[in-house]
Amino acid sequence: MNAGIRSIVLFFIGLLVPAVVVFSWLKGAEHELKNAKESAAKVAIASNSEDSYCTPALKQILRRVAGACGLIGAGGGRGCKPADAKNVAALSGDDFNALFIPMLENKRAGIIQFDPEVGELDVPGQDLVKQVWADQRGASFFFVVSRASPDGSKELNQQLSQQRAESVLTHLERTFNDPDLKNEVGLLWLGEEYAQFPDAACQWKRSRTEECTSKEINRSAFVTWIDCTI
Known part of the structure; x- marks a missing residue:
């Protein structure tokens, strides 16, 4: 091979090598980008997945309660009184x-207990509210379902039940200072009239x-985040 031909061959080799390098780099970048997109998609799917307790029956109740009791729409956090709650739930x-x-x-929820004829949270109650609130896991809906034991008049127990639900909301507002909080929290007060807890609760x-019977467990507010898509 004479010098002229050798120079031409070397010239084309010099052009070919960078092209191969660039092509390989682009293919590698394309592969990494594809993997990144797939990973992001998997994360998004996992983030939006529902817990196993999100049965059709529960989701139907959540839609009714959320719409009627202030969780969805401009009236966030306003709550439902016992008669409304029973009609809304239809169960x-x-x-x-x-x-x-x-x-x-599954330890996602907690039951906040109150003294007889008291609607204000005590320190252990405040602590459990904060503990349950902190376990959000990406959920959008926080339910507070309060009750009263059958002691005393029905009217007093309705009032106590409402005070207990609202005391949870007030504590959350004071503790977290979140402007969107009222649009995340739904209040449902049941008084003594509907969905009393059994001793097993x-x-x-x-x-x-302390010792617990159905009387103590119904002087309470049930609190939980709910992951269901409604």
Whole structure:
């Protein structure tokens, strides 16, 4: 091979090598970008996935309660009184409670207990509210379902139940100073008239460790984040 031909060959080799390098780099970048997109998609799917307790029955109740009791729309956080709650739920008390048992069993929810004829949170109650609130896991809806025991008049117990729900909301507002909080929290006060807890509810996560019967467990507010898409 003479010098002229050798120079031409070397010239083309010099052009070819960078082209191959650039092509390889572009293919590698394309592969990495594809993997990144797939990973992002998987994360998004995981973030939007629902917990197993999101049954069709629960989601139907959530839509009704959220719309009627202030969780969705401009009236965020206004709450529902006992008669409204029963009509909105359109379920027996036992069936209504059964929808929320999985949240208690997996430690997602808590039961905040109150003294007789008292609507204000005590320190253990405040601590459990904060603990449950902190366990958001990307959920958008925080439910507060308050009750009263059958002691005393129905009217007094309606009032106490409302005070207990609102005291949870007030504590959250003072603690977290979140302007969107009222659009995340739904209040449902049941008084003594609907969906009373049985004695067995005392075994679930609650704010007190003292002796517990159905009277004590119904002087309470059930609190939980809910991951269901409604």
